[in-house]
Amino acid sequence: MNTKSTINYQEIAKELNGIETTTNSDRLTKLSLDYYHFSPILTEQLQNKRGELAAFPTTEAEVLKIALICVKYKIPLTVRGAGTGNYGQCIPLEGGIILDTSKMNQIQWLKPGIACVQPGVKMAAFDKQARKIGWELRIAPSTYRTATIGGFIGGGSVGMGSVNYGQISDRGNLRRVRLVTLEETPQVLELEGDRVQKVLHAYGTTGIITELEIPLAPAYPWQEIIVTFDDFMTAASFGQALSDSHGIVKKLVSIHASPIPSYFPALKNYIPQGKHCALLMVSEYDITPFQDLVQEYQGEITYSKTAAEAAKGTSLLEFTWNHTTLHARSVDNKLTYLQTFYFTLERLEKLYQQRGDEIMIHLEFLRAGDKAVPAGLQLIRFTTGERLNEIIRDRESQGAFIANPHVYTIEDGGNKQVDPQKVAFKQQVDPYGLLNPGKMRGFRE
Amino acid sequence: MNTKSTINYQEIAKELNGIETTTNSDRLTKLSLDYYHFSPILTEQLQNKRGELAAFPTTEAEVLKIALICVKYKIPLTVRGAGTGNYGQCIPLEGGIILDTSKMNQIQWLKPGIACVQPGVKMAAFDKQARKIGWELRIAPSTYRTATIGGFIGGGSVGMGSVNYGQISDRGNLRRVRLVTLEETPQVLELEGDRVQKVLHAYGTTGIITELEIPLAPAYPWQEIIVTFDDFMTAASFGQALSDSHGIVKKLVSIHASPIPSYFPALKNYIPQGKHCALLMVSEYDITPFQDLVQEYQGEITYSKTAAEAAKGTSLLEFTWNHTTLHARSVDNKLTYLQTFYFTLERLEKLYQQRGDEIMIHLEFLRAGDKAVPAGLQLIRFTTGERLNEIIRDRESQGAFIANPHVYTIEDGGNKQVDPQKVAFKQQVDPYGLLNPGKMRGFRE
Ligand SMILES: Cc1cc2nc3c(=O)[nH]c(=O)nc-3n(C[C@H](O)[C@H](O)[C@H](O)COP(=O)(O)OP(=O)(O)OC[C@H]3O[C@@H](n4cnc5c(N)ncnc54)[C@H](O)[C@@H]3O)c2cc1C
Ligand SMILES: Cc1cc2nc3c(=O)[nH]c(=O)nc-3n(C[C@H](O)[C@H](O)[C@H](O)COP(=O)(O)OP(=O)(O)OC[C@H]3O[C@@H](n4cnc5c(N)ncnc54)[C@H](O)[C@@H]3O)c2cc1C
Structure with missing residues (x-):
C-alpha cells in the first residue's frame, strides 16, 4: 500500500475526471470522522486520522473507475455513508480516498415486500416513498433520519423493528447486494441469499456495495x-x-x-x-x-x-x-x-x-x-x-x-472472533488490503 | 328449565313470527350435530341429542326476540355457527332451540387493521373482502372455508397465523363483542378489551354474540x-x-x-x-x-x-x-x-x-x-x-x-379448570342456565 507522501492527490482528482471530488482539508476532516467520540478510548486513537481525497460517485460505473485507480496506485479506500457509525467504522486509518455514497441515492425499484436501492439512500427518505405503497423498512437505527441503507448494512445491526425482525444479520433481512471489488481488475459481483453475510457489518472491508435488495415490512401507523x-x-x-x-x-x-x-x-x-x-x-x-x-x-x-x-x-x-x-x-x-x-x-x-x-x-x-x-x-x-x-x-x-463499542476492528466489537468466511472473501476481492485497512483484524493476522 | 314434553314448538314458531324457523326432523338432526364423531367417546355420549326447533335470525333484534321467548318459557338455547366444532360444542344436550347464525353474515365495516362483523360471517368469505384492502384474518382454523367467525371465537382456538399471533385468547386478538343475554329481561351488552375473555371459547354459554370487532393482519401472497x-x-x-x-x-x-x-x-x-x-x-x-x-x-x-x-x-x-x-x-x-x-x-x-x-x-x-x-x-x-x-x-x-378433545365441557377440555370469571358472568347473563346447558361444568357445581 502506498503511504501518504508518494501520491499526488491533485493528479488523482484529474484522473477521476467526471467524478466530483474534494481535497479541501476542512471537508476532509468532516468526511473522515464519525461518532467515534462517544468512546473516550477511540477518541484518543482516531481523532487525527484523515483521508486525503474524497470522491462522490453517482453510479456503479464511477465506483468502478475509482476502484481501478485505487488498485493502480495502491491507494487505501474507505467507504462512507452518512458517517454516523460510532466505532470509527468509516475513519480511514491509513489515509487515501474516501468514497462518499451520498450521491448514490436512487431507489431502483420498489414493490410490495421488497425494494432495490443504491447504497446512499437515506432510510427515512426511503420510507417516505415505501409508505406510499404500504410498506416500510423492517429494521432501522435511531439515526434513521440521516443514515444510509448501505451504511446500516455495512456498519449497523439493530434498531426499531428489531423486536419483530431481529438483527440485519438474521437470515432474510438482506436479499442481494452488488459490489465492486478491488481485485487486480476490479469487477462487479452479485451475492444472494446467505452469501450476503460476507458484506454484512464488514465495515466496507469486503467490497463497495453499489446496490442492495432489501425486504420490507408492512407499514403501520x-x-x-x-x-x-x-x-x-x-x-x-x-x-x-x-x-x-x-x-x-x-x-x-x-x-x-x-x-x-x-x-x-x-x-x-x-x-x-x-x-x-x-x-x-x-x-x-x-x-x-x-x-x-x-x-x-x-x-x-x-x-x-x-x-x-x-x-x-x-x-x-x-x-x-x-x-x-x-x-x-x-x-x-x-x-x-x-x-x-x-x-x-x-x-x-x-x-x-x-x-x-x-x-x-x-x-x-x-x-x-x-x-x-x-x-x-x-x-x-x-x-x-x-x-x-x-x-x-x-x-x-x-x-x-x-x-464492545470501544474498539475499531470488526472482530473485537460484536463479532468476537475472526470470521473465516469474511476473511477468505476479503482475500479474494481485496488482495492488496486497500479497503478500509486495519478494520478486519483477521485479514492481516 | 322446561323439559321436552311440555313445550309446543309449533306455537313457539308462531310466536317467533318474522323469523325463519324449522322443526323438520332431518334438518334438526343436521343442525344438532357437529364433528363430535372424531371421538368414539363423544359419539356414544352425544349421537342422539337433538334440538327441537331451529331459528335463523338475521339481526340482533331478532336474536333478542328469540332470547325473550327462551326466558319466558325457560327453553334451552344453543347457538350454532357452521357446526364444525369437534367436541360437541354446539350439540344441544337438553333439546330446545338451536339459534343458527348463518343468516347473520354481514360485514358491518372493514378498515385497515380492524373489522366489525356479524357472527355468521364465514372466514374465507371475509378474507376475500379484507384482502381487497390489503388485510386478512390474523388466525383461522383449517375449517376456514366453512366455519364462522362467531363459531371460531365461541369454540375454536388456533390455526394458520398462530405461528405469528398465538391463540384467539391472547390479549388483542379479539377487541369487542356485542352479546344478547338471557336475563329475566334479555338485553344487549358490549364487552371490550380484556373483558371479552368472558365469551372466548365459552361455547355460547355466556351470551349470544351478535357482533365482533376483530383485528386483522397484513395480507401477504x-x-x-x-x-x-x-x-x-x-x-x-x-x-x-x-x-x-x-x-x-x-x-x-x-x-x-x-x-x-x-x-x-x-x-x-x-x-x-x-x-x-x-x-x-x-x-x-x-x-x-x-x-x-x-x-x-x-x-x-x-x-x-x-x-x-x-x-x-x-x-x-x-x-x-x-x-x-x-x-x-x-x-x-x-x-x-x-x-x-x-x-x-x-x-x-x-x-x-x-x-x-x-x-x-x-x-x-x-x-x-x-x-x-x-x-x-x-x-x-x-x-x-x-x-x-x-x-x-x-x-x-x-x-x-x-x-382433551374427548369431553364436552369447557373445563375438561383445554381449560382444565373452572374459570370463576366466566362462571360469575354466566350467573349474571344466564341466571336460568338456558344457554347450551351442561357445557360449563363450573356453573352447576
Ligand atoms: C446517536 C446514534 C445512534 C445510533 N443508533 C443506532 C442503532 O439504533 N442501531 C444501529 O445499528 N446503529 C446505530 N448507530 C450507528 C449508525 O448510526 C448506524 O449503524 C447507521 O446505520 C450507519 O449508517 P451510515 O450511513 O451513517 O454509515 P457510515 O457510518 O457512513 O458507515 C458505516 C460502515 O459501513 C461502511 N459502508 C458504508 N457504505 C458502504 C457501502 N456502500 N459499501 C460497503 N460498506 C459501506 C462504512 O465503511 C463503515 O464501515 C447509531 C449511531 C449514533 C451516533
Ligand atoms: C376437520 C376440522 C378441522 C378443524 N381445525 C381447527 C383448527 O385449525 N383450529 C381450531 O381452533 N378449530 C378447528 N376445528 C374446530 C372448528 O372447526 C373451529 O373451531 C371453527 O372455527 C368453529 O366454527 P363454527 O362456525 O363451525 O362453530 P360451531 O361449531 O358452530 O360453534 C362452536 C362453538 O361456538 C359457539 N358459538 C357459535 N356461534 C356463536 C355466537 N354467535 N355466540 C356465542 N357462541 C357461539 C357454539 O355454541 C359452539 O359451542 C376443526 C374442526 C374440524 C372438524
Whole structure:
C-alpha cells in the first residue's frame, strides 16, 4: 500500500475526471470522522486520522473507475455513508480516498415486500416513498433520519423493528447486494441469499456495495407512547411482556432506568423525576389491548401521539438505541456506554442491583434466537480504560454478552472472533488490503 | 328449565313470527350435530341429542326476540355457527332451540387493521373482502372455508397465523363483542378489551354474540410449499427453525411424521413413501431465504405453488390442524386424536421415541408465551377409553399439556379448570342456565 507522501492527490482528482471530488482539508476532516467520540478510548486513537481525497460517485460505473485507480496506485479506500457509525467504522486509518455514497441515492425499484436501492439512500427518505405503497423498512437505527441503507448494512445491526425482525444479520433481512471489488481488475459481483453475510457489518472491508435488495415490512401507523413506572424491574418486565404479546403489534420497546430520563429535557413534562420509563411505538390499531397491558403492570401513560401527530415533532425513536447515549453525553460528556445483551430478566435484575453509581441501565428489546430478549446500551460514567474493561469482564462472567463499542476492528466489537468466511472473501476481492485497512483484524493476522 | 314434553314448538314458531324457523326432523338432526364423531367417546355420549326447533335470525333484534321467548318459557338455547366444532360444542344436550347464525353474515365495516362483523360471517368469505384492502384474518382454523367467525371465537382456538399471533385468547386478538343475554329481561351488552375473555371459547354459554370487532393482519401472497425429510426430528427441528426465523414471514408450519402423509392421497405425488413432511405457507417475498433454510436442514422442496396457483386448488391448509385427523379417519375410522403441546423439541423427541404403533405424531407450531412451540394433534389408534386416558396421563406426567378433545365441557377440555370469571358472568347473563346447558361444568357445581 502506498503511504501518504508518494501520491499526488491533485493528479488523482484529474484522473477521476467526471467524478466530483474534494481535497479541501476542512471537508476532509468532516468526511473522515464519525461518532467515534462517544468512546473516550477511540477518541484518543482516531481523532487525527484523515483521508486525503474524497470522491462522490453517482453510479456503479464511477465506483468502478475509482476502484481501478485505487488498485493502480495502491491507494487505501474507505467507504462512507452518512458517517454516523460510532466505532470509527468509516475513519480511514491509513489515509487515501474516501468514497462518499451520498450521491448514490436512487431507489431502483420498489414493490410490495421488497425494494432495490443504491447504497446512499437515506432510510427515512426511503420510507417516505415505501409508505406510499404500504410498506416500510423492517429494521432501522435511531439515526434513521440521516443514515444510509448501505451504511446500516455495512456498519449497523439493530434498531426499531428489531423486536419483530431481529438483527440485519438474521437470515432474510438482506436479499442481494452488488459490489465492486478491488481485485487486480476490479469487477462487479452479485451475492444472494446467505452469501450476503460476507458484506454484512464488514465495515466496507469486503467490497463497495453499489446496490442492495432489501425486504420490507408492512407499514403501520405507529403511535408513539411514553409509559412511566415507579419501579425499574416492573418497567423491564412490562417491556418483556409487550415484546411477548403476539396480539399487540409494536415496533419499538425501549426502557430507561432513572435517572436516564433526566437527560431528555424535551420530555421532562412527561417523565416525573425519579420515574423509570418506556418509550414505545405501538400500532394505532392495537391501542386498546395495549392499555390493558399497561394497566396490568400499573404503568401510567403520560404521552401518546398518533403517527400523524408524531410526524410533526421529534420521534421518540430519537431518544432510544444509541440516541440515549447522545442525549446523556450532551448533558455530561464523561458518560460513555456499553452494548449489552442480558438475555433474561433474572440476569438483568442481578446486574441492575450491582450497578452502583457508575452505571445506568437502558434496555432495548429485540428478537434473538427463539425469543425477544432484553439488551441495550447501558450508560457508564467513564473513569479509565482499565475500569471499563473490568466492567466488561465482570458482566461477561455473569453471562451477559457485550459488543464492545470501544474498539475499531470488526472482530473485537460484536463479532468476537475472526470470521473465516469474511476473511477468505476479503482475500479474494481485496488482495492488496486497500479497503478500509486495519478494520478486519483477521485479514492481516 | 322446561323439559321436552311440555313445550309446543309449533306455537313457539308462531310466536317467533318474522323469523325463519324449522322443526323438520332431518334438518334438526343436521343442525344438532357437529364433528363430535372424531371421538368414539363423544359419539356414544352425544349421537342422539337433538334440538327441537331451529331459528335463523338475521339481526340482533331478532336474536333478542328469540332470547325473550327462551326466558319466558325457560327453553334451552344453543347457538350454532357452521357446526364444525369437534367436541360437541354446539350439540344441544337438553333439546330446545338451536339459534343458527348463518343468516347473520354481514360485514358491518372493514378498515385497515380492524373489522366489525356479524357472527355468521364465514372466514374465507371475509378474507376475500379484507384482502381487497390489503388485510386478512390474523388466525383461522383449517375449517376456514366453512366455519364462522362467531363459531371460531365461541369454540375454536388456533390455526394458520398462530405461528405469528398465538391463540384467539391472547390479549388483542379479539377487541369487542356485542352479546344478547338471557336475563329475566334479555338485553344487549358490549364487552371490550380484556373483558371479552368472558365469551372466548365459552361455547355460547355466556351470551349470544351478535357482533365482533376483530383485528386483522397484513395480507401477504402465501406460497404453499411441501418439504420432505428423511428423518422426523430433522423435520421437527426445521419447523422450529422456520418458526424462529424472524427474517422469513410465514403463516403455517405443520410437520407430519410418516406414515401420516399416506393418508393424503391427493398429495401422494409429492411425498414419497416413508418420508416425513412439512406443509407450509411462506410469504412469496421471502422464498430465497426460505430456500437457504431448507438447504441447511437438507430438506427437499417437492411442491411449491404461488398464492395465485394455490387459490385454484385445495389449499395445503386443508391437510393441517384437525384436517389431518379428518383425512386419516377417512382412510381408517379407528383413528382418533389428542391435542398436545410438547413445548420443547427435547420432550417431543422423547415422546416420539415412545410412540410405538399406537401413535403418529403431527405437529403445528404456534406462539405461546415467549416462544414459538411445537404442539399438534397426534393421531391415536383407538382401543378403549381407559387406554386413551392412560396415554393422556402418561404424556402429562412427562410435562406435555393435553387439551382433551374427548369431553364436552369447557373445563375438561383445554381449560382444565373452572374459570370463576366466566362462571360469575354466566350467573349474571344466564341466571336460568338456558344457554347450551351442561357445557360449563363450573356453573352447576
Ligand atoms: C446517536 C446514534 C445512534 C445510533 N443508533 C443506532 C442503532 O439504533 N442501531 C444501529 O445499528 N446503529 C446505530 N448507530 C450507528 C449508525 O448510526 C448506524 O449503524 C447507521 O446505520 C450507519 O449508517 P451510515 O450511513 O451513517 O454509515 P457510515 O457510518 O457512513 O458507515 C458505516 C460502515 O459501513 C461502511 N459502508 C458504508 N457504505 C458502504 C457501502 N456502500 N459499501 C460497503 N460498506 C459501506 C462504512 O465503511 C463503515 O464501515 C447509531 C449511531 C449514533 C451516533
Ligand atoms: C376437520 C376440522 C378441522 C378443524 N381445525 C381447527 C383448527 O385449525 N383450529 C381450531 O381452533 N378449530 C378447528 N376445528 C374446530 C372448528 O372447526 C373451529 O373451531 C371453527 O372455527 C368453529 O366454527 P363454527 O362456525 O363451525 O362453530 P360451531 O361449531 O358452530 O360453534 C362452536 C362453538 O361456538 C359457539 N358459538 C357459535 N356461534 C356463536 C355466537 N354467535 N355466540 C356465542 N357462541 C357461539 C357454539 O355454541 C359452539 O359451542 C376443526 C374442526 C374440524 C372438524
